[in-house]
Amino acid sequence: MEMTQSQRLPVPQQVAWEALNDTELLKQCIPGCESIEPDGENAYLLALTAAVGPVKARFKGRMELQDIQAPDSYTIQFDGQGGAAGFGKGVARVSLAPEGDETVLSYTVHAQVGGKIAQIGSRLVDAAARKMADTFFTRFTEAVSPPAQDEPAEAGNETPAEGDGEDQQSGEKKRKRSWTAWISKS
Numbered sequence: 001m002e003m004t005q006s007q008r009l010p011v012p013q014q015v016a017w018e019a020l021n022d023t024e025l026l027k028q029c030i031p032g033c034e035s036i037e038p039d040g041e042n043a044y045l046l047a048l049t050a051a052v053g054p055v056k057a058r059f060k061g062r063m064e065l066q067d068i069q070a071p072d073s074y075t076i077q078f079d080g081q082g083g084a085a086g087f088g089k090g091v092a093r094v095s096l097a098p099e100g101d102e103t104v105l106s107y108t109v110h111a112q113v114g115g116k117i118a119q120i121g122s123r124l125v126d127a128a129a130r131k132m133a134d135t136f137f138t139r140f141t142e143a144v145s146p147p148a149q150d151e152p153a154e155a156g157n158e159t160p161a162e163g164d165g166e167d168q169q170s171g172e173k174k175r176k177r178s179w180t181a182w183i184s185k186s
Contacts, residue, residue, distance in 0.1 A: 001090075001113065001126055006106040007137045011144050013096050016103040017071035019144045020094070029139040031132050034058075042068065046080070050132065053124040055116050057085030072096055086115020 009016045019025055023036040023044065030036075032049040039045045042065040049058045061080025068074045072095060079089035090111030097104045113125055 001111045001122065001129060002109065003111075003126070003129055003133065004106075004108045005133060005137075006104055007141065008099070009103045009105055009141060009144055010101075010146070011103060012101060013098040013103045014071050016096050016105060016144060019140070020096075020105075025140075025143055029136050029143060031135045031139075040064075042066070048080075050082075050128070052085075052117050052128040053120040055085050055120060057082035057117075059085075059088070061088075082115070082117070084116065086113060086117040088113045088117070 011019075023038075027033050027036050030048060032051075034047040034049065035045075037045045039062060044063050045060070046063060047058065047060050049056065059080040059082040061078060063076050063078040066075045066077055074094055076092040076094065078092070079087070081087050088111055090109060092107055092109040094105065094107045097106070109129075111129070117125060
């Protein structure tokens with residue numbers, strides 16, 4: 001399997017580099033990730049649960065960062081075992097390029113899978129890998145994005161506070177919206 005993709009990040013290159021090397025942040029962004037623990041210099045043990053078609057398994061693996069050219073690029077060598085579900089191993093080349101106040105993150109992954117996962121077929125494996133990558137980048141981009149300031153709430157997107165409908169900090173009453181009111185406005 002080969003996958004290549006680019007993602008624009010709304011932060012400077014150094015901020016993106018630091019985020020890519022923050023194991024707690026990565027744990028939150030990687031779909032199904034249960035743990036990322038150091039295992040030597042620039043190496044980590046991972047545990048995650050992933051579903052590929054009808055096969056769902058818990059994978060344990062190791063990744064090692066190589067060819068580190070901070071803050072521009074590195075290579076990730078990875079391999080994981082999912083018991084009877086099979087295995088995955090490969091190499092990912094990750095690079096960051098500054099573009100104004102933003103950064104373009106690009107990667108190319110070359111991976112092999114075996115066991116039950118490989119029997120599912122390359123289309124499902126590729127689709128599952130792309131879905132995981134898309135989910136990761138959505139979460140990662142949200143995590144590194146600066147918080148929006150003074151944006152007016154869009155009509156219909158107000159969420160009532162828990163409890164008696166009062167804003168916890170200001171004590172103001174918030175309008176509660178019901179589904180029927182929202183539907184009847186359409």
